Amino acid sequence: MTSPSSPLLCLDQNITVRTVNSPSHKLRKGQAYHLDLCALGVLTLFASLTGLPWMCSATVQSLNHVRAMTVYRKIKPKDGPELEVPDYVVETRVTGFGVHAAVLCSALAIPTLSLVPLPVVAGVFLYLGRKVMTGNQFIRRCKQLFLDEDELCIKTEGEKEQVILGRKAVWRFTAMQVLCLTILWCLKLTPSTALIFPSVIGVLMILRSKLIPKLFTGRELMLLDTAIGATSA
Numbered sequence: 001m002t003s004p005s006s007p008l009l010c011l012d013q014n015i016t017v018r019t020v021n022s023p024s025h026k027l028r029k030g031q032a033y034h035l036d037l038c039a040l041g042v043l044t045l046f047a048s049l050t051g052l053p054w055m056c057s058a059t060v061q062s063l064n065h066v067r068a069m070t071v072y073r074k075i076k077p078k079d080g081p082e083l084e085v086p087d088y089v090v091e092t093r094v095t096g097f098g099v100h101a102a103v104l105c106s107a108l109a110i111p112t113l114s115l116v117p118l119p120v121v122a123g124v125f126l127y128l129g130r131k132v133m134t135g136n137q138f139i140r141r142c143k144q145l146f147l148d149e150d151e152l153c154i155k156t157e158g159e160k161e162q163v164i165l166g167r168k169a170v171w172r173f174t175a176m177q178v179l180c181l182t183i184l185w186c187l188k189l190t191p192s193t194a195l196i197f198p199s200v201i202g203v204l205m206i207l208r209s210k211l212i213p214k215l216f217t218g219r220e221l222m223l224l225d226t227a228i229g230a231t232s233a
Contacts, residue, residue: 008201009044009054012056012057012059013040013057015059016056016058016059017057019063020057020063020066026087026089027091028088028089040055064131065096069089069091069092069095070088070090071086071089072084072085072086072087138174141170145167145174172215173216173220173224
C-alpha cells in the first residue's frame with residue numbers, strides 16, 4: 001500500500017530541484033547532476049525496505065545554500081537604482097557536507113540548548129523565516145499591486161515605455177494564488193483532509209498547466225512568472 005507521504009516526497013524533491021536549478025541561478029550542472037537523483041532513489045528504496053526515514057531535498061535549506069554560494073555582479077540601469085544580479089554559483093560538495101556535519105555535531109549540545117528560553121528560539125526561527133521571504137516573487141508582487149501603474153510595465157528599447165501588463169491581470173493572478181494557498185492551508189489544518197494534502201499539491205500543477213493558460217495570455221504569463229518590471233528586448 002502506498003504511503004500518503006509518497007506523493008509529498010516526490011513533489012517536495014521535484015519542486016526543490018526545479019527551484020534550485022532555476023535559470024537565474026546559472027548553475028553549470030556537472031557530470032554528477034543525474035547521479036545525485038539516482039543515489040537518492042537507491043537510498044529511498046533501501047529506507048523503504050528497512051523502515052528507515054526517507055530523505056529528500058529541503059527547499060529552504062537548499063535555496064539558502066545556493067544563495068550563500070552565489071557570486072553577484074552589479075549592474076546600473078539607465079534609470080533606476082543599482083542592482084545585484086547572479087553571476088555564477090560556486091558549485092562544491094564541501095559546504096553541503098560541512099553544514100550537515102555541523103547539524104550532526106549540534107546533537108552533542110542538546111543539554112546546553114535546552115537552557116535557551118523558548119521565546120529566543122522562536123525569535124531565531126522568525127528571523128530565519130523573514131530572511132527566506134526576502135526576494136519571494138509572490139510577496140513582491142503583492143507589494144507592487146499598490147504601486148503606480150508604471151511599475152507594471154516592461155521597458156522596450158528606446159525611451160518609450162509600453163504598458164503590456166495591466167493591474168487587473170496582476171490582481172487576478174495573485175488572487176488565484178491566494179485562493180489556492182488558502183485551500184491548501186485549510187486542508188492541512190483539518191484532520192479529516194490532512195491525508196490528501198500531498199495529492200492536492202499535485203492538482204495545482206494541473207491547474208497551472210491546463211487552466212491558467214486559458215485565463216491569461218502567453219505574454220501575461222511570461223511576465224507574471226518572472227519579476228514584474230523586468231527588462232525585455
